[in-house]
Amino acid sequence: MNLRTFLLGTCSAVALAGLAQAETLTIATVNNGDMIRMQKLTDDFTSKNPDIQLEWVTLEENVLRQRVTTDIATKGGQYDIMTIGTYEVPIWAKQGWLLPLDNLGADYDVDDLLPAIRSGLTIDGKLYAAPFYGESSMVMYRKDLFEKAGLTMPDAPTWDFIAEAARKITDKDNEIYGICLRGKAGWGENMAFLTATANAFGARWFDEKWTPQFDQPEWKNALDFYVKLMNDAGPPGASSNGFNENLSLFQTGKCGMWIDATVAASFVTNPKESTVADKVGFALAPDTGLGKRGNWLWAWNLAVPAGTQKADAAQKFIAWATGKDYLKLVAEKEGWANVPPGTRTSLYENPEYQKAAPFAKMTLDSINAADPKNPAVKPVPYVGVQFVAIPEFQGLGTAVGQQFSAALAGQMSVDQALASAQQLTTREMTKAGYIK
Amino acid sequence: MARNVSTRRKLVVTVVAWTVGILIFFPILWTFLTSFKTEAQAIASPPSLLFFDWTTENYHEVQSRSDYFKHFMNSVVVSFGSTLLGLVIAIPSAWAMAFAPTKRTKDVLMWMLSTKMMPPVGVLVPMYLMFRNTGLLDTRTGLVIVLTLINLPIIIWMLYTYFKEIPGEILEAARMDGASLSKEIIYVLTPMAIPGIASTLLLNIILAWNEAFWTLNLSAAKAAPLTAFIASYSSPEGLFYAKLSAASTMAIAPILILGWFSQKQLVRGLTFGAVK
Numbered sequence: 001m002n003l004r005t006f007l008l009g010t011c012s013a014v015a016l017a018g019l020a021q022a023e024t025l026t027i028a029t030v031n032n033g034d035m036i037r038m039q040k041l042t043d044d045f046t047s048k049n050p051d052i053q054l055e056w057v058t059l060e061e062n063v064l065r066q067r068v069t070t071d072i073a074t075k076g077g078q079y080d081i082m083t084i085g086t087y088e089v090p091i092w093a094k095q096g097w098l099l100p101l102d103n104l105g106a107d108y109d110v111d112d113l114l115p116a117i118r119s120g121l122t123i124d125g126k127l128y129a130a131p132f133y134g135e136s137s138m139v140m141y142r143k144d145l146f147e148k149a150g151l152t153m154p155d156a157p158t159w160d161f162i163a164e165a166a167r168k169i170t171d172k173d174n175e176i177y178g179i180c181l182r183g184k185a186g187w188g189e190n191m192a193f194l195t196a197t198a199n200a201f202g203a204r205w206f207d208e209k210w211t212p213q214f215d216q217p218e219w220k221n222a223l224d225f226y227v228k229l230m231n232d233a234g235p236p237g238a239s240s241n242g243f244n245e246n247l248s249l250f251q252t253g254k255c256g257m258w259i260d261a262t263v264a265a266s267f268v269t270n271p272k273e274s275t276v277a278d279k280v281g282f283a284l285a286p287d288t289g290l291g292k293r294g295n296w297l298w299a300w301n302l303a304v305p306a307g308t309q310k311a312d313a314a315q316k317f318i319a320w321a322t323g324k325d326y327l328k329l330v331a332e333k334e335g336w337a338n339v340p341p342g343t344r345t346s347l348y349e350n351p352e353y354q355k356a357a358p359f360a361k362m363t364l365d366s367i368n369a370a371d372p373k374n375p376a377v378k379p380v381p382y383v384g385v386q387f388v389a390i391p392e393f394q395g396l397g398t399a400v401g402q403q404f405s406a407a408l409a410g411q412m413s414v415d416q417a418l419a420s421a422q423q424l425t426t427r428e429m430t431k432a433g434y435i436k
Numbered sequence: 437m438a439r440n441v442s443t444r445r446k447l448v449v450t451v452v453a454w455t456v457g458i459l460i461f462f463p464i465l466w467t468f469l470t471s472f473k474t475e476a477q478a479i480a481s482p483p484s485l486l487f488f489d490w491t492t493e494n495y496h497e498v499q500s501r502s503d504y505f506k507h508f509m510n511s512v513v514v515s516f517g518s519t520l521l522g523l524v525i526a527i528p529s530a531w532a533m534a535f536a537p538t539k540r541t542k543d544v545l546m547w548m549l550s551t552k553m554m555p556p557v558g559v560l561v562p563m564y565l566m567f568r569n570t571g572l573l574d575t576r577t578g579l580v581i582v583l584t585l586i587n588l589p590i591i592i593w594m595l596y597t598y599f600k601e602i603p604g605e606i607l608e609a610a611r612m613d614g615a616s617l618s619k620e621i622i623y624v625l626t627p628m629a630i631p632g633i634a635s636t637l638l639l640n641i642i643l644a645w646n647e648a649f650w651t652l653n654l655s656a657a658k659a660a661p662l663t664a665f666i667a668s669y670s671s672p673e674g675l676f677y678a679k680l681s682a683a684s685t686m687a688i689a690p691i692l693i694l695g696w697f698s699q700k701q702l703v704r705g706l707t708f709g710a711v712k
Contacts, residue, residue, distance in 0.1 A: 026657045031671040036501065055657040058502075060670035067653060070560060076568045078656040188672070243672060248479040273476050273675065 029083040077307035093128040100126040129301035130322040134342025136366035166233035169256035178233030180255035184242035185405035187397025192386040200294035204376035210434040214422035239409035265359035282362040296386035297370035471681035478677040494682035511661035515644035518583035526591040534599035598632030662687040
């Protein structure tokens with residue numbers, strides 16, 4: 001063997017070793033603004049960690065949910081980091097599908113995470129997912145329409161006031177509707193809103209023995225109220241409206257009020273998209289004086305599936321993406337208004353952020369007002385404000401949502417909708433073994 | 437003798453054909469137009485058909501966000517690969533069924549078609565486990581195999597129908613002249629069946645190109661074809677119609693162009709056997 005061959009051989013061996021060392025993390029995520037922004041900013045991470053490369057799989061929420069559930073349930077190991085919702089975290093952690101995040105680094109400051117968000121992601125004292133952004137729901141309203149009608153929106157309105165104001169503002173001849181609410185069937189669509197609202201009316205999905213509660217007067221009050229209000233003051237065809245439909249109605253000036261995710265605030269106040277950008281006010285989600293507000297709690301979180309071989313690198317990335325420095329990085333590059341909201345106390349104490357985001361205080365108050373461990377007025381056996389964190393809920397929620405959507409569309413009465421909701425929930429819960 | 441067709445009848449038929457054609461094409465046209473709108477215009481109601489500020493911003497955005505070429509190449513490899521592999525298997529089997537039928541041939545044909553009757557999600561988990569154990573998850577080879585299996589019944593059926601129209605005597609003559617079985621298939625049957633094979637090929641490339649269940653579920657980052665590219669632009673929160681339309685237009689453009697050029701073969705492929 002001559003020297004040249006030897007040198008060549010050594011060089012390629014070194015090159016191969018170098019290749020083997022560079023780890024590639026595959027990250028599954030949803031398609032929304034904050035996540036897309038993160039993908040654009042990852043140069044900051046890879047320059048600090050040259051031995052880690054990132055590969056993104058971006059999918060629509062429902063496709064992503066099916067995709068990652070298949071992978072994690074079969075331990076397929078296709079992803080090293082998954083973006084999952086507050087609903088999945090407790091279920092998957094209990095199944096042993098997620099690795100606890102115990103290696104996020106010394107300066108991660110776990111105590112800075114908002115307590116309401118953090119508690120939903122902690123099981124038996126261990127954090128199983130790190131929040132990337134959090135949201136609650138609140139009232140968005142048109143200040144100009146309120147002024148015209150001689151109304152003043154309190155910071156913490158009641159449902160009675162909301163209903164009265166909605167009816168007063170409605171001017172169907174000019175296509176202005178007092179209130180826009182979700183009506184499209186789905187556990188993450190109308191049932192997110194209605195479950196949270198029912199909490200404010202004193203209703204709950206199940207009692208302590210997992211008996212469905214749709215036959216109780218609280219549910220009837222809540223659903224009756226919702227259907228009547230939407231018939232009087234809602235837009236036509238409301239039973240097929242979800243987040244995006246209502247967003248477009250509100251942005252084109254057709255809604256007096258809209259109660260939905262806090263993340264909508266940045267859309268409706270964006271003058272590029274919204275015709276009413278400078279006329280929007282915010283208030284807490286309404287209550288009925290029973291001590292609970294109809295606001296939900298949701299976060300998109302990063303978690304590490306148990307099947308991965310690259311847990312250390314994955315945690316390094318999560319610490320970067322959900323850490324304090326990331327918020328600063330976004331602020332530097334894209335401005336404070338675009339920082340992912342709802343995860344860290346320090347963000348809300350930052351005067352620059354308060355100045356850039358007029359909805360900051362309302363978002364924080366809404367998140368703090370939600371309590372996923374005690375969501376209803378009466379005690380419940382489950383975790384979750386606008387959902388019930390059991391695997392059966394996706395199917396159940398959607399089936400019940402279809403009944404309620406039909407009631408809104410006038411295809412059945414409120415009593416019929418509740419009766420069939422009670423019947424199908426009892427059947428499914430008995431089959432699943434919750435009701436003995 | 438040709439039937440006498442009145443002008444009025446011709447007119448009616450023309451109008452009806454155009455109306456149906458435009459109705460069917462309208463969603464694609466709408467997607468195309470939406471891809472040049474801003475997000476706010478895309479959801480505006482009432483929508484404007486042509487009078488809006490045309491912008492190519494969505495295409496820039498899609499270009500900068502995802503690697504179109506990678507997805508495109510994956511789609512090409514997967515759809516062409518699975519169709520060619522399918523043809524290699526299907527030509528001999530269609531030959532057997534067309535020219536050497538037994539009393540069970542009809543049942544076998546029916547049985548093959550029956551595999552298309554089950555909703556694919558029913559076998560998702562077993563398939564996923566098999567792919568995991570063989571290391572085929574997120575590989576182009578894996579997608580080629582699964583799409584071959586899925587489209588094989590259709591390929592065999594199409595070729596079978598076509599082969600049935602070829603007189604068996606010609607093959608017999610070849611055999612008399614001493615052609616072996618493989619030579620008979622390769623040199624005699626295949627050249628005669630080229631139009632049928634071409635239309636089968638085209639139709640199956642289109643089917644494989646558009647297949648969205650298995651390609652989405654069995655791929656992740658490396659092998660993801662254009663279906664995954666489209667799926668990354670839909671969102672339940674926020675405005676996305678314009679960008680989604682741009683991504684969809686980019687994804688269907690190659691196959692649309694291919695279809696355009698091969699219209700003749702396609703129409704023939706879809707209607708053969710219809711006059712029997």
